[in-house]
Amino acid sequence: MLKAISKSIFGSANDRYVKTLGKIVNQINALEPQIQALTDDELKAQTDKFRAMLAEGKTLDDILPEAFATVREASVRVLGMRHFDVQMIGGIVLHRGEIAEMRTGEGKTLVATLATYLNAIEGKGVHVVTVNDYLARRDAEWMGQLHGFLGLSIGVIVPNLSEFERREAYNADITYSTNNELGFDYLRDNMKHSREQMVQRPFNYAIVDEVDSILIDEARTPLIISGPTEDKSDLYVALDQIVKQVPEEWYEKDEKSKNISWTEDGNESIEQMLADAGLLQTDNLYDVENTMVVHHLDQALKANIMFKRDTDYIVKDEKVVIIDEFTGRMMDGRRWSNGLHQAVEAKEGVKIEPENQTMASITFQNYFRMYPKLSGMTGTAATEAGEFWDIYKMNVVTIPTNVPVQRIDEEDEFYKNTLDKFGAIAKSIAEKSKIGQPVLVGTVSIEKSELLSQFLDKEGVKHEVLNARFHEQEARIVAQAGRLGAVTIATNMAGRGTDIQLGGNIEFRIEDELADVPEGPKRDLEIDRIKAEVMAERQKVKEAGGLFVLGTERHESRRIDNQLRGRSGRQGDPGLSRFYLCLEDDLLRIFGPDTLFAKMMNSNLADGEAIGSKWLSKAIETAQKKVEARNYDQRKQVVQYDDVMNDQRKVIYEQRAEIMDSEAVDDVVVNMRHDAIEAIVAEHCPPGSYPEQWNIAGLREKVRDTLGLEPPFEAWLEEDQVEPEMIEERLRASADEIMDRKMAGADPAIWRRVEKSILLERLDHYWKEHLATLDALRQAVFLRAYAQKQPINEYKQEAFSLFESMLETLRENVTSILVKSELRIAEPPPPPSLPDLPDFLTGHIDPLTGLDNSNDGDGSESRAALFGALAGSPQAAAGPGGHFPDDPYKDMEVSRNAPCPCGSGNKYKHCHGAMG
Known part of the structure; x- marks a missing residue:
């Protein structure tokens, strides 16, 4: 108060x-x-x-x-x-x-x-x-x-x-x-x-x-950049066929987190089915040898039970295409990770593409x-x-509005089931359409959009459906959603970035209607006509009540609901908003309080009857807050785990930058060699121990494998006061002598390039393997909670140990390659050219729900038109898709990776050498 x-x-x-x-x-x-x-x-x-x-x-x-x-x-x-x-x-x-x-x-x-x-x-x-x-x-x-x-x-x-x-x-x-x-x-x-x-x-x-x-x-x-791994199509298909035979009592599902787990009876039964199918290497399902089968079995079960066609994905041109949960758009070219996409492909009977391995990743945070x-x-x-x-x-x-908001936000209407609700929505839209009031309808999925479209067809209401089209087409339709009597159904209006102007958008109308009319008096007259028509129509729409925003159900986030409402009443325009709800809505069914169902059912709500109450609105708000809190916890958890990787990522990326910026990396290589030798000796000759306790056989083998040396360890051990430091010093001197002789017989510039290339390649290789290890650790570390340990703390400790181990392995491997390598150059080498990165797959995948939310435009149409002038690129003169119909340099045998002879600055393969 x-x-x-x-x-x-x-x-x-x-x-x-x-x-x-x-x-x-x-x-x-x-x-x-x-x-x-x-x-x-x-x-x-x-x-x-x-x-x-x-x-x-x-x-x-x-x-x-x-x-x-x-x-x-x-x-x-x-x-x-x-x-x-x-x-x-x-x-x-x-x-x-x-x-x-x-x-x-x-x-x-x-x-x-x-x-x-x-x-x-x-x-x-x-x-x-x-x-x-x-x-x-x-x-x-x-x-x-x-x-x-x-x-x-x-x-x-x-x-x-x-x-x-x-x-x-x-x-x-x-x-x-x-x-x-x-x-x-x-x-x-x-x-x-x-x-x-x-x-x-x-x-x-x-x-x-x-x-x-x-x-x-x-x-x-x-964000994840990944590359392909081995093909396991037969395993996906076999597990999919087994999962399709699984009865409901064998598993438990959690719709809130889209997770699913086997019951005790289910574990025993599925183990027998897998054994009969010959998919297990041992008798026990959870032996380490069966880890891969168990992982893909869980993904097959999740794909069949938790992921629904036309809601989470669609099948288009014999391919599984993900639907963005936030915008309802198709995500062409994007794939779920950890074998989930392959499991869905097996479920739908389409071609199964190989899995991908993480090469690099980072969170937006x-x-x-x-x-x-x-x-x-x-x-x-x-x-x-x-x-x-x-x-x-x-x-x-x-920030305060420029003009006070005139929109009226009405109480939510509540119905018993989905059919009653959509029937009432269709009638309300038909009524508004008759008086000329434009209606914008917000749905939460493509499935709901199509269902409402069927209801409107029965009512004879002309309408547009937006759910999985291209952004520019969407923008044009949304821009005209404020025209007299317009009805537009959109899946998740958040972030579409186009204002809905009452009476229509003048600029888009000019572009659409006058595309073929050249500049001149005639075009000016037509523009004046369109402006007058829009202004007259705008007045009629205002008299009809402005834009009516209708929500078919509450979103799990209050922000999305507010964004939908905010489409109406811009710049002081009149407007109206109302949400229609029912017991079968996902928000209330999954997250609503248990008493809500009992109270509503006991009220004997008649079919087709609607109610509204403050208690109901409060229950809905409580449910939304629950989901928002859960989602925040998920995001916080993601960033907590990525913070651990981020510290390591910074070290690796800074090290890479130093290597790339250095003319020579010989000091780095020498330090790595000395550190590797120190670690080898410390492992086999622990400080503070007696020579009789040293593992000389293991030391000899390790030195042979890493350094290619056969030192006289027995003779050294016969000396008085032999210490690990003495062995380390002699090994270091022997390795340095080998490297000095090798470098003396090589061109210093070439040898510097060799060292730098090997160092970067090995660093990238072990970092990629380390990322895969951390992925596996993150999935397994939650089991530590059963031992009353904090998973995040366990993850930090394990990740640090793994990072130290990775650096140690890197030092040994780089040392071994350089010590054992031979540089032979029979003739002067061609100018060195650094390799291009392959076309990695890019994904933006939720590790907790498996949903993909990557960017979905390919941008191909924009290249020639937009960048020809900006970059001074000859792409401006290219044909469709940025390719040249006639290559004037095709007879010159220009290397694909060489600069284009035209002087654009682009590589030949990206310029006149682009393949059609």
Whole structure:
């Protein structure tokens, strides 16, 4: 009570903070007349002026008011849009490394230009992160006009770009990209063999659009780069056939976590079935020899019981295609890990592709925490403010709307079952459609979208269904969802990035209707006609009540519900929102309190009858909070385990960088050799022990295998006061002598390259094996909880020991290869060329649920159009897909990896030598 009274008098802490920012906005506004008086050339020169001020010792905060005033005026001249004062507040919040929570339709894309421009002036690079390729391209082209006017360079990262194009994009002042592309480029860079091959530069500042979607929803899923392993198709098929015979009483399932486990009777019965099928190497199912069979058996059971067709995946063109749980889109080319995708392929009877092994991985938490400054913007972040601070140390600031919100949020309606609910929804939509009120319907799955579509067909309501199409097509349909009488069904509207304007979107209508009309008086008249039609239609829609947002059930996150509601009532428009629920909804069925079912059933709710109550709304909110808490625990667990790997990852990546930057690595190689010898002697001649206790036979064998030496150990042991240090010193001297002789007879430059190449190759090999070991450890360490031990603490200890063991093995292996190697060069070698990285598979997979949430656009269509001009690449002249119809250099026998003779800077295979 006292808190409420205090808030009503003094305002909330957020309100007071926003009020303080108003003083800076007043400074910006005071500069507006002065900036407006500048000519275009003088306005463009502001960028050089600011750079000079920074060089003289000014800070970004010092130049902020004038820089923001400059961006505002440039926006008016280039884009025809003037930043509102509340958008200025949002820009200040972004510059300070905080999260700006702004309602849908408040112009977050324009807000980002303020902080982007200010921070890009330093020339260290600013990354603007979006949720899909379409938005990255759109924002780069749209806002790039403003930044280009002010003299800043723009880059954009989408899939299927060449290394040259990526490097050019990252070297730009401002780079637009998706979160997945940034993370995968970071991992790929740290698998390369020279600095020249790397595309990213040191991190500086990032602005994350839809920050809750990227840093919260997708943070459960680490980015993974993987390569293929051996084919086990026969095993997948055999286990799938066995699992399909398993009765329900043999297993227990947990729908909350999508996990499944065998009962005691089930264990015995399945063990017998596997033995009869000849799939077990021993009599006991859980002997170490049967580990692989048990793992794939569990995956086959999960695939058959927990993963449902047309909900978790679809079968398209004889392939299993994952459906993104957050956006409802198809994830072409993405696969589940740990054999789960192969198990689903066996279940559906399609071709089984080989499994993949992890080559590199990182979580979004640890990736984005590498930026010295990080900020974000979204329409819904306040409910996750605690997590943003705990994980990223980012404060959430709620920015007031430019115009008061007029939307009416009605009570939820509750029905007995799904059919009653969808029947009522269809009738409500039909009623709204008749009066011309546009309706946006939010569903949680493709299956529910198709079911509702059938109901609307029966009602004779014309509608559009959005669930698994391309982003650009989605954007066009969503943009017109505010037209008179429009009905649009969308699966998970979060992060689609397009405003719904009442009466329709003028720009899209011009593009669609006037694509073939050339510039001139006729086109201008047609544009005026479209604008007049849209304005007239907008007035009719407002009179009909504005956009009606209808939710077919509550999402497990309150943020997603709020994002859906936020599509209506933008910029003071009228609007309406309502959610329809029933007992069969997943949220209530899985997470609702047990008493909820009993109370509702005992109320004798009649078929087709609807109720609404505060008690019900409270129960739903409680269920959502439960899920949010569970998901936070999962994300926290993921980052806790990845933090352990992250410490090791930093060591390995820093070591790789030092090796790549060094002209010679002979000092590293010598230290590794000496450390290896010290470890070998310490293992067989423990300090403090007597010579009679030493394992001389084992020492002789180890020295022979590692160093290729046959020292006279017996003679050494006959000497007085023999010590392990003496043996170590003599072995070290012998090994150094061999290496000195070898290096004396070799070209120093060639030998340096050999050492560097072997060191990098062996480091990558053992790091890859170490990642696989840590994956296995993470899956097994939870069993330690039965011994009353903390799994995370056990994981830390085991991972540290494994890392030490890996480094020891690496030292021995590199030493052995270099000591035993012979360098023979019969003729002068060709100029060395570093190998290209293979086309690894990239995945973004949840280790807890198995769901994939990777980026799903391929970006192929954007290459030629978007990057030909930016990178100076001849791809602009290429044919479809970026390939040249006629290669003028085909008779020159140019190497595929050599620079293209045209001078583009691209490799020949990525330029004129591209295969059709």
